[in-house]
Amino acid sequence: MELGPYLLFASLEGLVHAAVLSLIALGLSLVFGVMRIVNVAHGEFFMLGAIITWWVSSLVSGNPAIGFLLALLVVPFIVGITAVFSDWLILRHLKYDPEATIIATIGILYIIQQFALMTFGPDARPVEQPFNIRLDLYWFGFSAYKFFVILSAIILLITIWLVMTKTKFGLILRATQLDSEIAQAFGIPISRVYNIVFGLGAAIAAVGAVLIVPIQQAHYLMGGEPLLLAFIVVIIGGLGSLKGTVAAAILIGMSDGIISVFFSPNIAKILATLLVVVVLIIKPNGLFGTTKT
Amino acid sequence: MRKNIILHLSALATLFLFEMLGIFSEYHQGNFARILVLAAYGVGYNILFGYTGLLSLGHALFFSAGLYASGLSIYHLDYNIEQSLLLAICISALISLIIGFLALRTIGVSFMIVTLMFSQIAYLSILYFGSITRGDEGFVIQQSSRVFLSMDLSNPTIRYYSALLIFSLCMLTNLWIAKSPFGRVLVAIRENSERALMLGYNVKLYKLFSIIISGTISGLAGASYGILFGYVGASFAAVSYSIFPLLWVLIGGAGTVLGPLIGAIFMFYLIDYASDITDAYMIIVGVALLFVTLFARRGILGELRYRFYKWIA
Numbered sequence: 001m002e003l004g005p006y007l008l009f010a011s012l013e014g015l016v017h018a019a020v021l022s023l024i025a026l027g028l029s030l031v032f033g034v035m036r037i038v039n040v041a042h043g044e045f046f047m048l049g050a051i052i053t054w055w056v057s058s059l060v061s062g063n064p065a066i067g068f069l070l071a072l073l074v075v076p077f078i079v080g081i082t083a084v085f086s087d088w089l090i091l092r093h094l095k096y097d098p099e100a101t102i103i104a105t106i107g108i109l110y111i112i113q114q115f116a117l118m119t120f121g122p123d124a125r126p127v128e129q130p131f132n133i134r135l136d137l138y139w140f141g142f143s144a145y146k147f148f149v150i151l152s153a154i155i156l157l158i159t160i161w162l163v164m165t166k167t168k169f170g171l172i173l174r175a176t177q178l179d180s181e182i183a184q185a186f187g188i189p190i191s192r193v194y195n196i197v198f199g200l201g202a203a204i205a206a207v208g209a210v211l212i213v214p215i216q217q218a219h220y221l222m223g224g225e226p227l228l229l230a231f232i233v234v235i236i237g238g239l240g241s242l243k244g245t246v247a248a249a250i251l252i253g254m255s256d257g258i259i260s261v262f263f264s265p266n267i268a269k270i271l272a273t274l275l276v277v278v279v280l281i282i283k284p285n286g287l288f289g290t291t292k293t
Numbered sequence: 294m295r296k297n298i299i300l301h302l303s304a305l306a307t308l309f310l311f312e313m314l315g316i317f318s319e320y321h322q323g324n325f326a327r328i329l330v331l332a333a334y335g336v337g338y339n340i341l342f343g344y345t346g347l348l349s350l351g352h353a354l355f356f357s358a359g360l361y362a363s364g365l366s367i368y369h370l371d372y373n374i375e376q377s378l379l380l381a382i383c384i385s386a387l388i389s390l391i392i393g394f395l396a397l398r399t400i401g402v403s404f405m406i407v408t409l410m411f412s413q414i415a416y417l418s419i420l421y422f423g424s425i426t427r428g429d430e431g432f433v434i435q436q437s438s439r440v441f442l443s444m445d446l447s448n449p450t451i452r453y454y455s456a457l458l459i460f461s462l463c464m465l466t467n468l469w470i471a472k473s474p475f476g477r478v479l480v481a482i483r484e485n486s487e488r489a490l491m492l493g494y495n496v497k498l499y500k501l502f503s504i505i506i507s508g509t510i511s512g513l514a515g516a517s518y519g520i521l522f523g524y525v526g527a528s529f530a531a532v533s534y535s536i537f538p539l540l541w542v543l544i545g546g547a548g549t550v551l552g553p554l555i556g557a558i559f560m561f562y563l564i565d566y567a568s569d570i571t572d573a574y575m576i577i578v579g580v581a582l583l584f585v586t587l588f589a590r591r592g593i594l595g596e597l598r599y600r601f602y603k604w605i606a
Binding site: 098113122232 | 403414420532571573576
């Protein structure tokens with residue numbers, strides 16, 4: 001293949017990365033924006049989504065599309081409920097103290113990951129693509145499913161944006177993000193909002209997992225890498241900012257995809273992290289918005 | 294002060310006598326040698342987290358900096374033990390200076406995440422330069438290179454005493470810092486950094502010194518671990534090796550000199566026990582982290598200090 005088409009191929013692969021990454025990063029960013037906590041277990045919720053997708057699709061025989069659609073409905077719900085439960089059981093008792101919350105979410109990370117190892121096992125397991133059509137792009141064939149992933153992510157991002165800006169629920173979230181005490185004074189049940197947001201953040205990541213599993217396989221250690229990338233995205237894009245997160249996700253996801261195709265996945269991550277160092281040097285206080293600590 | 298010296302010296306004497314009188318079985322002797330080196334790592338971590346109040350999630354970077362600096366210099370350049378230890382100390386001090394300079398531009402939550410990310414770069418770089426570092430697989434330091442002053446460091450007894458020596462060195466440094474005016478300033482920064490700033494202390498410089506001391510001790514522990522146990526591998530740079538010292542310090546008591554040792558003994562045997570039962574033994578780490586944050590925020594020694602013995606350093 002010549003360089004031009006090869007670059008196009010790499011960009012398309014990068015776009016698939018970017019689509020899923022923007023969902024994961026958005027979940028992380030939403031939780032930080034509203035609750036002012038960093039959820040280190042976020043990647044494990046993503047992983048949980050992937051292995052439950054495998055489980056759901058293995059239950060349904062026949063057309064793989066049925067299993068996929070079922071997973072798309074059920075998985076984000078199950079993962080969301082798990083997150084809501086862990087918030088209810090653990091995080092709210094810590095009064096969302098930043099340090100304690102980080103330590104506790106690391107604990108949750110290990111528990112989910114090791115639980116997956118005990119039940120799902122150490123092997124990577126594939127999930128069949130819901131439809132198997134190859135589009136002929138003149139120079140190379142490209143899976144139609146990958147386009148579907150990109151499209152779904154775009155639709156979901158627009159939906160989230162509409163919910164945040166046009167609905168009463170979105171207004172409540174934005175009010176809580178702006179000043180939780182004043183919001184509470186206006187009768188917003190803060191602890192319930194926190195509970196729902198924590199579940200919602202995990203559920204968004206789980207949607208990303210359902211979409212990626214037919215391409216990537218499910219594995220109990222798959223949560224670490226997206227977490228690192230999501231941190232990078234969120235630092236570059238500015239936490240809590242929806243537009244910034246999506247823009248940075250496209251930048252990082254694309255370049256990660258392209259560099260991975262041409263060089264090595266590790267060098268892509270090293271470069272992306274060095275970009276964070278540059279951001280650090282240019283605007284040290286801009287990181288994570290204005291954190292009060 | 295005198296009570297503290299008696300307490301800490303008698304702790305060291307106990308560890309010495311256990312070996313002298315042959316109380317350890319061979320199995321526990323090996324375990325304790327590991328625990329002592331790891332506890333030295335915990336001591337390094339504690340200086341930053343327990344005394345200065347900066348939570349780093351990336352100390353595996355410093356540990357593996359020492360580990361690889363000594364390991365690679367012995368493996369590729371035929372350095373002897375003294376040279377490689379000296380190199381490891383210099384390299385880890387330099388890396389802590391650079392990381393500290395960059396990471397201290399952030400505070401609070403960002404500091405934790407940024408340290409975590411730096412440590413991930415180090416881990417990925419070790420994998421990337423696999424032709425030098427042998428990546429995940431790691432490499433073995435031959436027994437013939439592990440000789441110091443014509444003592445064979447792979448001999449279990451000599452290894453135990455060497456580990457005890459390293460730990461004593463780090464622990465007594467910590468005790469000395471904790472009681473020095475410098476250490477008092479670190480605690481003041483932990484308790485209220487704005488007030489410390491108002492009193493005229495250069496908070497950032499103190500924090501930077503704290504990172505350098507902490508990182509260098511961690512690097513020394515890493516180098517000793519490689520030399521004493523003869524194996525260098527990428528798993529020591531992974532996230533879990535940043536979480537372990539945090540957990541030891543939390544369990545033993547943040548800001549106490551003996552806390553990391555108590556925490557390391559406790560977790561080492563807990564994990565040892567759990568790994569006999571299941572492959573998923575790291576779940577113990579998760580449960581322990583949740584337990585200390587929810588129910589035992591001060592840790593064992595911290596609780597004792599809070600309730601009974603206010604003088605414990």
